[in-house]
Each structure stands twice: as C-alpha cells, then as structure tokens.
Amino acid sequence: MADINSATTDIIRAHHTLSFQVVKLAFMMTGNGLYTGQVHLLDIDLHPDFYDVTPSSFYTTGMREVTVIYNPRNQYAHKYNFGHALLYAGSKNMMGAAILCAKACLRAGCGLITVHTETGTQPVIQASFPEAITSNENDLQLLSKKKAAIGMGPGIEPSPANAILLDELCSTWDGALVIDATALHLLTGKQTTLLPRKNHSTVLTPHTGEFDKLFGSSSNDFERLEKSIANAKTLNSYIVLKGPHTSIACPDGNVYFNTSGNAGMATAGSGDVLTGIITGLLSQGYSEKEACLLGVYLHGLAGDFAAEKHSQEAMIASDIIDSIGECFKKIRDLKSQTPNVY
Amino acid sequence: MADINSATTDIIRAHHTLSFQVVKLAFMMTGNGLYTGQVHLLDIDLHPDFYDVTPSSFYTTGMREVTVIYNPRNQYAHKYNFGHALLYAGSKNMMGAAILCAKACLRAGCGLITVHTETGTQPVIQASFPEAITSNENDLQLLSKKKAAIGMGPGIEPSPANAILLDELCSTWDGALVIDATALHLLTGKQTTLLPRKNHSTVLTPHTGEFDKLFGSSSNDFERLEKSIANAKTLNSYIVLKGPHTSIACPDGNVYFNTSGNAGMATAGSGDVLTGIITGLLSQGYSEKEACLLGVYLHGLAGDFAAEKHSQEAMIASDIIDSIGECFKKIRDLKSQTPNVY
Amino acid sequence: MADINSATTDIIRAHHTLSFQVVKLAFMMTGNGLYTGQVHLLDIDLHPDFYDVTPSSFYTTGMREVTVIYNPRNQYAHKYNFGHALLYAGSKNMMGAAILCAKACLRAGCGLITVHTETGTQPVIQASFPEAITSNENDLQLLSKKKAAIGMGPGIEPSPANAILLDELCSTWDGALVIDATALHLLTGKQTTLLPRKNHSTVLTPHTGEFDKLFGSSSNDFERLEKSIANAKTLNSYIVLKGPHTSIACPDGNVYFNTSGNAGMATAGSGDVLTGIITGLLSQGYSEKEACLLGVYLHGLAGDFAAEKHSQEAMIASDIIDSIGECFKKIRDLKSQTPNVY
C-alpha cells in the first residue's frame, strides 16, 4: 500500500502495519483505516534535522507543534485583551448547538462571548451558560462592533435572512471568521463569489458530507484531499476537513493532519465544540493557521481526556468541553519545561 | 424449594440459601426473594463445558456474556456510523422522562438524538441537555427518515394522537423499535394486531403492572414468566419484564435473567433510562437481542456503580446515567484482556 | 449554670464548659451557646445501663439512635414500595424552594415524587430536576390518590386557595403530612381546630420565628421548649423546632435533641431540604417519629459533610442535598458492622 489510495487494486486487510520513522500520507486517509489495522512506527534513528530539510507539503500536528503555537497569558491582561467573540448559532429546535459552541469558545480562552439567537430562545442559553451575553440584534454593523472574531453556523436555520447575513459577513466583516454547519450549506454555490471578497482568510470546518456538497463528490480520500488543497488556495481559506485524522488545508498549499482524538468524538455536538474552540482562539489573537492547528489538536486531546473518563461510547460533547482545561494545563506545563521551544 | 413457585405449600423463610454451582430458576423470581434470603453459590467444580452441553431455555446475563456482545468502536467512524435515534417522549408535566431517556440514549453511544415533544416544551430539553435536537414534527415519515432506531413512550400523554402514531409506527416503520411506559398502555388490547405487522422484532419494556395490563394478571411469577415466553413468540417481540431480576423473553423462546442491579434502582425515571439505553444500542447496529441483553445489564451495572457512590436510598436516575461510562470502560477493559472472547 | 435558663442572674461567659458523661438540657438551648463556649463531656465511666434506667423525657439523637431506626432496602423492591410523595411547593418567585424540597425528598429515598406548582412554573422544575413529575391539578382527592406522604409549604403563596387546601388536607387526608414554611403561616390560629381532626399525627417544622407566631412568643428557650411539648400533646403532632440543636417534641411528651449539623446550615433553602427529607422518609413507611428523628439527623449530618467539602460560609442548600448519599452509606455501614443493633 503506497501513497496513493489503491482501492482499485488488490489490498491486504492487515491487522498491523509497520512503517519506518514517520507516518505515510495514506495512513491519514479514513478509507484506508480498514486496511492498515493498527499502525506502528519503527524508529530507524533518522537525524532530527531530516524533518526540516525534507521538503513536503504534508505535516502532522502533535503535542510538539502546538506547544510552539501556544502563547501563555500575559499576567497583566484584562478580559478585553482576549477578545469578544460573536457567535451566530442556535434556533428553536437546535439551541444546544449554540450552548455547546459558546461554552467551548469561552473555555478556549476568549474574554467575552455574545451569542446571537432567534428572538425568544435567549432564556435557554442564559439558564445553561450564565457567562454568555445573548442578543437578537439583527444589524451586523452594530453587533459586530468591537468583536474580535465571529463564528457562524451551528444550529442556525437555513433561512433567507441567514443567507443574507452570510453574504454581508463576507462582504463587510474584516476580522476573523469561522463558517460551519448550516452556514456552510448556505455558502454552497456562492463560495467562489463570497470568500475572495474578504480581506483575509476564512476558516471553513466541513465534515465529509458538507465538504462534498460544497466542492463536489470525490471518488476517494486522496481526491478529496486534493480538492481541499485547491480550494484553500483559490478561496484563501483554511479548510478544516473533519474526520478521524482531520486535515487542515492552508491557502499556501500545505496540509496539516491532526494526531489527537478518537472515535468517541463521533457524537452529537462535537463539531459545534470545535467551531467554538477555533473562534475562541481567533478571538485571542491567534492567526487563522495557529487557531486551526491548535484548535483541532485541543479538540482531539480534550476528546481523548473525555474518553479516558467516560469511555468512547458514553462520552458526549459536553465532556469534551469539560476537558479543555486539562489540555491547556498539559500544553502549558510542557512549554514551561522546554524553554527552547519558545 | 424447587423450580416451581410453591407459594401454596409450607416454605421456610431462610436468611441464607446455598445452591450448587449455578442459580436455580426459582431464585430469579421476585416473589421468592422473601424466602431465599441471600443466595450463595457453592463451586462443585463442574466442567465449563457443562454449560454449553446442558440444554436449557433459561440463561443468566453476566459480565462474561455482555463482554462477548460488546463491540468496540471502529476508530475510523463518524457520528452517522452510530446512528440517529428518535425518541417520542415527554409531555407538559413529564418532560423529565424525555430528558432522562435522551441522555441515557446518547450516553449509550448513539451518534445523534432527536426528541419529539409537545410544542412549547422544547426549551426544557435544550436547557437541560444541549446535545439533543428537538422536534415537534408530527409527520412520522418525515421525522423517521434516516433514523436508526425509535423509542416511544416515556412521559408521553395517552392521547388519541399518540395512539395513532403508535399504530402508524407498527404499520410503516421498518427499523428497530422500543415501546415503553405510556406507549405500552396505548398498545394494550392491540398488540396482537399491531406487532405482527412489523417486518422484524419489537422490544417491549413493561414493569409488572404494565405487563399484567397487557397480558392479563398472573397468580405468581412463574405464570407471568410463561406468559412472557408465549407472547414473545406470538408477537415476535423481545419482552423485557423489569424487576429485581429483569427477564428478557425472546421470540425463539429463550429467557435471559439479568444479574446486575440493586434495589436503589427502584426510583423515578429508572425505566426511562433503560429505554434510552436500549434505543441507543439499537441505533448503533446491535441486534434486538444484543441490545436487550447488553442494555439491561449496563443499566443494572450503572445502577450498582451509582449505589456505591450515592447509596441505594439517595441514588436517583440521573446518577445511573452518569455511571454508564464506567460500565463501558469496565466491559472494554475485560474484552481487551480476554481476546479469546471475541 | 444549671438546667434552667438563668438569663436574669449573673453568668460567666465561658470559653469552655466541662460536664460529666452526658449533655445537660441547658446545653441544648440556643440562647446558652453564648455562655457555654465549647462543651466538653468527661467520661466518668457510667455504666451503659444507666441511660436506660434513668427516667427522662429528654433525649439526644446521635448516630447510635439513627442506626437503629434506619431500615435497609429490601432487595426485591420496586419503586412503588418506597412510596409516591406529593409536595405542594413553589410559586412564581420562590420556585427554588420546590426544587430543593423535591430533590431532597427523592434523595431521601422515596420512589416517586410529584410537585404541585402554580400553572406556568412547571418548566423551571423540569429543567432543574428531570426526575420530578409536576402537576397543577387542584383537586386534592385526585392528586393525593395513591400518594404515600404529603409535604406542604416551601415557597408557596399565602393565598386563600392555599388556606383552603390546608384545611382540606387536615380534614380529609389520612396519610402522613408535613407542614412547613408558608403552610405554617396559614395554619396559625387554626391549629387547634385543624390538626386534631386528623386520624394520626402531623409533622410541623417551624423555625423559631414561625414557632412564636404559631404558639405565641416566649421569654426564653426553656419556655419555648415547654410550649412545644404542650402543643405536641394537644395537637397530636411532632413539632420539629429548627435551630442549632433542633428539638423534636412528640405527642407522648418526649423531646429529642439533634446532635448533628453546623452553623453553615443557616443558609437559604436549608429548611426546604429538611421538609423534603422528612416527607421522603414518611413516604417509605417510616413512622412520624422515626422520620423526624432520622430526617433531622440526616439533614444535619449531610450539612456536616457539606461544610467539610465547601466550608460553613460557602456551603449552600444544594450541597446538603448532594451529601445525603454519604450519610446513608455511613449509617448503613455502621448498621452492618453492629448486627446487634438491629
């Protein structure tokens, strides 16, 4: 089994696959999981510089990489230093998405969070998450004022009003923007018009189904990966393709595969949590690339802690949120122990 | 005291009862608990093959059996792999039943959960359990689309609309179905018409009172057991008769007695939790038989963990839900340690 | 300082008071706490039989006494064995009282709990405590059917409708009844008419202020104690006079002083929790006397656990509820270790 997806040829269904020193691209493909079984890396004593001198546009994100990205808090900060995030999330039957997204956003470290919801649904958020401010202000210019980052999508209706809002966001909002879930649905067919209008990059967080609707279906994971790279470039976007090894395709053509996470995260609301985390990191001033890499890794690591506590079967999205703190503590400890990674 | 319930003859009220190697059927009868006191099994060194070669239609479900049934998660899964469960549960004064059932369902491992509730009651669910999607869509065809399993009954009104819904479910829904609580009440008198219409088996989860309404009163536990076997066959149903040793009568005539659980589970909402767990397991692709055996055992084991933490008196149904994760971890650990049970 | 409250004579304000073997009645009086400081009992090696042969109508309730009262669960029980409790509690601005009372009631071990509340307030209870059934059924005969015990008072309005309900409860309800808070206010002036109508004893749970309104003001704690004894006899009631050493005056003239608890329990909702616990114990079949002694002790012990975890200052009523399980576990363990106390 080589670096292309050889679904058309004969393949052995291995229980174990041995490889030298580094993971192969094919191991990152969801569809190949059936054939590799458990992957073992054999240390062949490659010189560490090897990684830096060998050109590749494919990377993995692990604890080492996020420890470099992570930026400990300035001890003289106040809440406005960590940004005020704005979320467009939730609707009458999907308020939970707004709650999960908002909680994750604040626990990812932003200073303040405002959730725009349908009129009448505010009490649900406030009873569940008192730290959130709610709003039903429909004037984007008013509501987005002094906001550091905006996330749109979890649990919203695919309504004409939301389609107009997405259009307006892409046309007039200068800051960091994450588009997820229903907002990706609303974006479908307009992405080449809307996204390039923006001054800087956008973050898109589709799962495979949403990705295929946006960019057309693919016959295999490699083709889908190629599409994500092409579109990340064209649309000046970070395309976070969610799956067992979530890939982040960057506008510069590089791709980062995430190495944390587990099958217990295949649970309702897990994606809303990721959107909240990335928006919360953007809000604190992390760049789009940093927020995607650190956010996706944090989400997976929090899921690993949650599975350890609750099992993969029983864990739910709220458990992922509750484990975000442990992740930051672990990353901070590692960073303080390895001063040379600063 | 032999294998029949000899309530009409003189019986000793023992503090302790000693038996050889295996439990006797009579020990599984609730009404006999008064007479056996604590049961002790004496190991007489029977050959393990004994169990397999001795024909019987009565079995007990213990950790050994559920470890075989339990199917660890494929690491390359996404939430649609674990199924989207649909619950008809809750009404104005019984919303809690919907919340408990839905939480248990998701913590049992299904991927997504939608709760159909009365119009106006959605905020109660969403504030309590953000992972749930709510719906008041009354068109079964629309709502049941792409659902993996349906549970009906906890906390619903015995209304004409719900009677019609139950009828429609039995007539048109092809997938896995659990009928509990008020839905059992609505089924009463129509079971011989409705249940055989279905292509495959149904799961019924009555407590003794509900069972007697459905199938007529019994003069003792043995008679009730016989009725459950007869009806399981006739109605092509798994009849989960809830009690201290919950019995599961299968369409093939076999009966499985559960061995986990304790008297602390005699608390409000405990049955709603069981319905949620079974629906959640069905949703992941477990067969009706597997979902009943594994679900009833999980429910009891989670209750045992809850009693250890909170006492039998103080434990409540939410504590059972909170302990589901520990059960899966224990079963998974056992399974990984005994590869030959695969 | 002797056994009467000598507030009119010169008293030393001691930091420590030493006494022989047993507490003196005066130590149980709240007003004397200022003068005794910390009380130390010196063991003078009195024969244990002393307690049984020395006639007194004043007793203390400690771990030894409640271990005798406590009745472990029959392992073959279902939820109807532990009774269905009914609470009249809560109103628009005091819903919390209903939630705290209902949670404590179920955690005290009753099988089912229905809370009667004002129309429109049900969602608040259901979102907070899914195990509860709510009701706004105003027909007492309908609602009280098949109920094992009724508690009335926490957080209700002093409305004419509630006055009529209390009257009806006393006139027609045959089962166990606890009257607290606003219901005590509504009872004031009518107690000699209403309470003797009942077939069996009632439980009243006033704090000092409510007691004085019911039975007239007292010049000191001894006078108040005497009044509680006299009224307990006349009204065939158990009068639980809440304070640092809660006293329970019984219809037979005996008084039991509680020995558990701490000043951290002087917090909003603590009394609602006590009412819930006593109603929950009555619901399981404990007698009025047993429910009062065990309930008051449990409440205090749970408060002691809560203070250990959260401090006396920071602990709130919910923390008391969360500690009820630890109390039952401790009492059960003690009982199983000392079989002769059965």
Place this chain on the structure above:
Amino acid sequence: MADINSATTDIIRAHHTLSFQVVKLAFMMTGNGLYTGQVHLLDIDLHPDFYDVTPSSFYTTGMREVTVIYNPRNQYAHKYNFGHALLYAGSKNMMGAAILCAKACLRAGCGLITVHTETGTQPVIQASFPEAITSNENDLQLLSKKKAAIGMGPGIEPSPANAILLDELCSTWDGALVIDATALHLLTGKQTTLLPRKNHSTVLTPHTGEFDKLFGSSSNDFERLEKSIANAKTLNSYIVLKGPHTSIACPDGNVYFNTSGNAGMATAGSGDVLTGIITGLLSQGYSEKEACLLGVYLHGLAGDFAAEKHSQEAMIASDIIDSIGECFKKIRDLKSQTPNVY
C-alpha cells in the same frame, strides 16, 4: 525604575526584577508589568517591626491580613444572622450576570439572597440557582426592608427607571451598598451629588474603563491611583479599581493592593462574581473596608484555585464561584493554627 511611572523616559524591558524585602508601589501598576517581567523579593532580614513603624498609606493584602479580618461563624446562628442580601441585577440579554452575582453572594456566606430582575426573567434564575428568591417588586422601600446589604449593577439596563432607582438608593437607603457595572455608568456625572448624601460609605467596583468614565481619563496608572484616593475621600467611598493588582482606595486615604489572582480571571462575569462576594460579606456584618479587602482577596484566591484546576485559559467565572469554599477553608484553617492573629 523608581516609584513613579517613567513612561516618558527610556526603560529597560527586564525579564526579571530584583527588589529588597518589600514590593515597590511601581510593581503594582498594571502598565509597568511590561517592564518588570517577573518580580523577585530578596529577603534582607528586615526586622518585622519595620512594617509597623514605617509610615505608609500603601498596603498589600495577603493571606496574613485576611486571616485577621475573617470572622468564623458563631455556632448558634440562624440564617437571619448572616443577613438577607438584595441584588439589582440582570436583564433580558444579560441574565447570566445576575446568576453569577447571586451565586457568589450566597457562597460568600450571606443567609438569604433576593434578586430583583425584569419581569419575565425570573425562571432563568430559578432554574439555574434554586437558592435564590426572585422579585420584580419596584418599590424600593418595600423590597429593601430587612435587607442587610444591596448590590446594584451587574447586567442591568441603563434605563431611566434604573437611574431613578440608583438615585433613590443613594438618597434613602441607609445600609451597605455596592455599585458596579451599569450602575456605575448611571452614576457617572452624579457621583458628587449622590454619594455624599449617604450616611455611610459606598463601595464602587469599576474596572479601568468604568473608572475613567467616572473620574476622567488618566495619562498613567499613578495618576489614576491618585484620582482614586482623592475621590474615595471626597465621596466617602471605597473605590475598588479592578485589575491585575486590584487597588482599594479608602475614605481615609489609605490604599490596599491585592496580591491574589491571575490572568485567567480576565473572563466574562468575573466582575459580577466580585460584586456578589463583597455584597455577601457586607450582608454578614463585615464593615465596608473589611468586605472590600477580604472580598477582593477571596475572589483572587478562588481564581487561583480555579486556574489550578482548569488552567488560566479555560477557567470561567462559574469556576471562581465553585472555588470560594476552598478559600474559606484555607483561611479558617490558618486562623485556627495561629491563635495570636485573633
């Protein structure tokens, strides 16, 4: 770098700053944090009496000082001994502020808490915090009766009605008063008229932005500090200027800098928690000075416990509330170990 803020001259950006024995005033200035890096105090063996004989109007509040202030509970208390606090807090989109403030207030040890909120928003508080009583009674005289302390501001609307209420509070309310958030905004421009009308001191808890609106902008932290001292005197108020080293300027001209806390407290709702804590301490009978010193320190220490558990990034305001109990336990333990500090 001396004791004035020398922002206009050349400054070294140090990684570490060494100082002798005691902190310098300049280290307390937020703006200087950029230049000092981490501050280390070198023990030069100064005689402990030094602190008492060296005149200064600048103090730090540490564990030693709050242990002296802290007053353990009288064991014969009931809830009315710890006071009934009243909060004007919350509005349709900011109910969370009311919940956080009320929870912190009760966990700080007051006996009872009533929250005045907009009509229709009560259910949100009651579902989240059952210990609270809610009210929409707009007559201050009625509502403030028998209240021990009042806090106004978190999450309220800047409405004319609230402006009138603030005016009335300052004119007619004799007891302890804390003004925060929106109430500070409403006070702006009227402080010299309203505050001196009161019989005794008021507590103001502005962050830098609110402070500058009230008292005019400052070119540096020293100027702002001077303004806080001048206004504390003129307005007979305790001015709690929130920041990394929160300062408390007293009417007598002294200033206390807090030494607990961390950058994780720069999170939504953290200020609402502080207002609750101070109001709760005032309610128990602590003086304004004691409540400010103890309250600000408790708030910071609880934040330190929360950061230890959840990390600075992931901790949210609710985590601070949950840690208040640990603070009281620590302070109480220290006090009991050092009887000479009584």
